[in-house]
Amino acid sequence: MYIKKILLAIAVIGLIVAAFFANFVYKAMLKPNTAFNNESAYIFIPSSANYQEVRVQLESLLEDIESFDDLAEQKKYIxxxxxxxxxxxxxxxxxDIINSIRSxxxxxxxxxxxxxxxxxLAGRVARQIEADSLSLLEAMKDKSFLSDNNFNGATALGMYIPNSYEFFWNTxxxxxxxxxxxxxxxxxNASRLExxxxxxxxxxxxxALASIxxxxxxxxxxQPRIAGxxxxxxxxxxxLQADPTLKFAAYQLPKYKNTVIKRVLNVHKEIDSPYNTYKNQGLPPGLIAMPDISAINAVLNYEKHKYLYFAADAKRFGFHKFAKSLSQHNVNAREYQRYLSAQGINK
Structure with missing residues (x-):
């Protein structure tokens, strides 16, 4: 009789333990534990983060953070x-959550x-991945890297081809x-190099030419016609006598910091700079801004013609009038200058 009581007590205790364990398993592993209404939520875990930092992000997303703690410890995620x-x-x-954030x-x-x-560019990229703008800029300007890969300070920006790319956030x-x-x-590729x-x-x-x-x-x-x-x-x-290079040269000077040049004047043509393509023959030392792929391809696939001049078209905003002779170009240029003056754009 006494042995039966002991066995019964053991059975009861076993049932209690089993029930407790089953409850733990259910709460920790099988019960849904999200507290948001959207279909998905995302967390961004920095490279240096510890469990407490992860927990802070999860706390508002989960109904029961303590049960998550228990399982995270059991699964050695902590x-x-x-x-x-x-x-x-x-x-x-x-x-599910631990499996997701672990792998x-x-x-x-x-x-x-x-x-x-x-x-x-560094600021733009830093808003999308973990690396901050200072570390990105330092990497981009690294002289050894640039030299090893046939770039310098003037051409470094040209290494970054504008597009959309797939990256891990913690890059x-x-x-x-x-x-x-x-x-x-x-x-x-071989075709473009050729x-x-x-x-x-x-x-x-x-x-450099594509940037102009x-x-x-x-x-x-x-763009292919302008490239031509x-x-x-x-x-x-x-x-080249390219007005955008004059603007670029001007913006390097303290006088023109935080200004917008809307009209290129003769005074700009006198700026002493290797980017002044009115004074210096040939291409400037590097690009003046990041060109779209369309502009790069426009240079490589330029339009063959006999035009030597072009001026902005006052009647078709964003387009240009092209000329083979200087006399015709002067007619086109004066028409656009009159338009600028009528708009009150004098500098």
Missing amino acids: NNVKAGRFEIRKGMTNN KNLPIKLSFNNQETLEK SAQTFRSRMLKEYKRFW KAKALGLSPNEVI VHEESKQASE VYLNRIRIGMP
Whole structure:
């Protein structure tokens, strides 16, 4: 009789323990534990983060953070935090969530275009990945890296081909830079290199010219014609006389900081700068802004014609009038100058 009571007590205790364990398993592993209404939420875990930092992000997303703590400890996640961007879907259990944030780092779409300087590019990229703008800029300007890959301070921006790319959010500055070099080399395939060689230009020179073409016109349909004008000038030894290079040269001077030049004047043509293509023959030392791929391709696939001049078209905003002779160009230019004056644009 006494043994039966002992066995019964053991059975009862066993049932209690089993019930407790079953409840723990249910709450910790099988019960949905999300507290948001959207289909998904995302957390971004920095490379240096510890569990407490992850917990802070999760606290507002989960109904029961303590049960998550218990399972995280059981599954040894607490001491094995992974960096990245992770998705938590509505209705996930603690087990699902831990599996997701431990092994399912999701990529992001990183994009950039038309950045005028490395500083602006670094700021743009830093808003999309973990690396901060200072570390990105330091990597972009690293002299050893630039020299090893045939770039310098004037041409460095040309290594970054504007587009959308897939990256992990926790990408470092050096990893970003290395990936962009690979994309640059992929962009300059055999076909593009052959076309550049036929022009007598290096990839850096093509991009420098493309940056001028892009600043002259954002109209992809017109860019090959503008490129043809500049290439015609190069062939006959005529200075490029590109107004965007004068603006670039001016903006390097303290006098023009925080200003917007809407009208190029004769005073700008006197600026002493290697980027003054009125004073200096040939291409400038580097690009003046990041050109779109359309402008790069416009140079490589330029329109063959006999035009040597072009002026903005006062009647078709964003487009230009082209001329073969200086006399016709002067007519077109005066028409546009009158338009600027009528608009009160004097500088």
